[in-house]
Amino acid sequence: MKPEALKGHLDGLLLATVAAGPAHGYAIIEELGRRSGGAFALPEGTVYPALHRLERAGLLSSRWSTDAPRRRRVYELTARGRRALGAEREQWRAFAAAVDTVLGAPA
Amino acid sequence: MSAVGPIEAYLAELDHALGVPRGLRRRIVAEARDHLECAAAAGRADGLEPRAAAELAVAAFGAAGVVARRFAEELAVAGARRASLAALVAVWNYGLLFAVSTQVASVRAASPFASDPADAIAWFAAQIAATCAALSALRAWRHRRDAAVPAGKLRYVNRGAAVAVGAVLVSVLADAAAAVGSPAGGGTTRSLLIAGLAAVGAAAAVALAEVARSARRTRALARLDDRPAGDDVFEDLAVLVPPARAALAVLRAHPWRLCAFTGAAAGLALSAAHLIGEGPPPDPARAVAVAAIFVAAEGLAILACFGALARYLGLRR
Numbered sequence: 001m002k003p004e005a006l007k008g009h010l011d012g013l014l015l016a017t018v019a020a021g022p023a024h025g026y027a028i029i030e031e032l033g034r035r036s037g038g039a040f041a042l043p044e045g046t047v048y049p050a051l052h053r054l055e056r057a058g059l060l061s062s063r064w065s066t067d068a069p070r071r072r073r074v075y076e077l078t079a080r081g082r083r084a085l086g087a088e089r090e091q092w093r094a095f096a097a098a099v100d101t102v103l104g105a106p107a
Numbered sequence: 108m109s110a111v112g113p114i115e116a117y118l119a120e121l122d123h124a125l126g127v128p129r130g131l132r133r134r135i136v137a138e139a140r141d142h143l144e145c146a147a148a149a150g151r152a153d154g155l156e157p158r159a160a161a162e163l164a165v166a167a168f169g170a171a172g173v174v175a176r177r178f179a180e181e182l183a184v185a186g187a188r189r190a191s192l193a194a195l196v197a198v199w200n201y202g203l204l205f206a207v208s209t210q211v212a213s214v215r216a217a218s219p220f221a222s223d224p225a226d227a228i229a230w231f232a233a234q235i236a237a238t239c240a241a242l243s244a245l246r247a248w249r250h251r252r253d254a255a256v257p258a259g260k261l262r263y264v265n266r267g268a269a270v271a272v273g274a275v276l277v278s279v280l281a282d283a284a285a286a287v288g289s290p291a292g293g294g295t296t297r298s299l300l301i302a303g304l305a306a307v308g309a310a311a312a313v314a315l316a317e318v319a320r321s322a323r324r325t326r327a328l329a330r331l332d333d334r335p336a337g338d339d340v341f342e343d344l345a346v347l348v349p350p351a352r353a354a355l356a357v358l359r360a361h362p363w364r365l366c367a368f369t370g371a372a373a374g375l376a377l378s379a380a381h382l383i384g385e386g387p388p389p390d391p392a393r394a395v396a397v398a399a400i401f402v403a404a405e406g407l408a409i410l411a412c413f414g415a416l417a418r419y420l421g422l423r424r
Contacts, residue, residue: 008252025138026145043169044146048138049177053254056185070144071137 010050012088013040015059015081022076024065025051051075059084113161114143117171124175126327127182135178143168176331180255183328186321187256187264191240191247193314194268198240200307201275205233208300217296225278225285231408232278234373236271242420243267245343257334261325263421265318270416272314279308340422362423363413370409374402 017023017032028051029044054060059081065072077085118136125132143164150160168174208218209229246264250256282304341359345352358365378401388394417423 024141026142029142043167043173044142045139045168045174046177048135048142048174049181050254052178053181053185068141070141072141073134073138 009092010047011054011059012085012092014047014050014054015077015085015088018060018075018077019082019085022074024068024072024074028075054081113158113165114140114147117143117165117168121171121174124171124331126175126179126330131182139168139174172331176328177255179324179328179331183258183261183321183324184250184254184256186317186324187261188247188251190268190314190318190321191243191264193317194240194271195244197275197307197311197314198236198271200310201236201278202233204300204303204307205229205278207303214296214300217294218300219282219286219289219297222285222289225281228281229278232274232281234408235412236274236278238271239267239274239416239420240271242340242343242422243271245340245347246421249343249346258325258329258332259335260338260421261321261328265322265325266420268314268318269322270420272311272318275307275311276315279304279311283308340420359423362417363410366410366413366417367406370406371402373409374398374405377401377405 013032013036014028017028017035020031023031025048029047032040032047051060051062055062055075058078060075061078062073062075065074118140121139122132122136125135127135143161146164146167147157147161150163151157153160155163207214209215209226243264243266246260246267250260286301286304339359341355345355348355375398378398381397381401382388382394388397413422
């Protein structure tokens with residue numbers, strides 16, 4: 001799938017991935033790839049600006065972890081992020097249902 | 108890649124490409140290092156040679172220039188939004204003080220800013236500040252959901268905010284000079300107005316610092332990707348009011364006529380407000396003369412501002 005197809009959905013996908021529990025950037029990207037079956041082929045480094053943006057918006061929080069052999073930033077969903085994820089899911093269901101009604105119907 | 112190893116060479120390249128504040132740059136590089144080391148370790152676990160695993164990790168992370176540009180975009184967009192909001196707050200505070208000190212008769216009587224030139228400057232500054240802050244906010248609002256906005260468009264957001272805050276500061280300085288030069292007296296009202304002026308000035312100074320920071324971030328983005336705005340205020344308005352798209356397309360072809368019409372309309376509105384506020388004049392000829400003076404002054408001022416600022420603020424292509 002082309003990276004452009006992700007436009008507008010990356011934030012929701014990241015929130016859904018982090019919702020499983022606190023994780024560092026590499027783990028988030030790996031989990032996103034695993035859940036999507038590797039469908040989203042985007043440069044991994046471009047996910048970090050999105051994580052930073054979500055943090056600035058108060059949807060994620062982050063802290064340095066001392067458990068790893070290196071400095072590692074761990075991201076976690078905030079209460080506001082959880083609400084935003086719920087809203088994102090609702091919107092997606094409505095959108096997907098509408099698209100499916102048109103595209104999925106036999107000609 | 109160099110002899111220092113693919114990951115170290117990449118991190119050095121990324122560090123150099125990032126046009127962000129030093130603290131944030133250190134964080135980004137540390138996160139990239141952790142990511143690349145994890146990815147390289149996974150490659151080695153899959154049986155790759157260490158160097159091949161590191162090269163694969165670097166390739167999957169994306170070109171340093173692309174990653175740096177994404178960060179620059181995020182920061183520039185967030186900065187422009189904050190600058191626009193700060194300008195709006197500064198203009199709102201100023202508007203409140205302006206409205207109270209000019210429109211409430213008892214307050215105006217005790218106001219140290221009520222006489223010219225401070226009064227005349229305030230009347231023009233209020234209009235410039237409100238218009239430019241609104242334009243800046245309109246552009247910021249239009250791109251509120253966009254993670255990446257061309258540097259050319261962000262420049263217009265910053266410029267609108269800068270002119271709005273600049274107008275407020277000029278008026279605050281004129282008022283401050285009037286207050287210093289005016290005779291003492293006026294009691295509590297005068298003291299409250301001067302305290303309000305200080306608060307408005309402080310808010311404007313904060314907004315100016317925010318605009319300056321946003322301008323630096325936009326310049327950093329422009330060094331990596333300087334796409335022009337590609338549209339003007341009519342396009343912004345068309346997004347705000349889609350049914351007016353066709354009418355706006357016509358107006359775009361005649362920006363000076365629109366400007367002259369706006370100036371005349373504003374002049375008439377001001378003269379009407381003046382006549383209502385001051386009461387009816389002794390004869391109709393005087394009313395016409397007052398209206399003509401307002402329309403001429405307002406129209407000329409708007410035409411002059413449009414001539415000087417239209418391209419700078421992206422009001423026309």
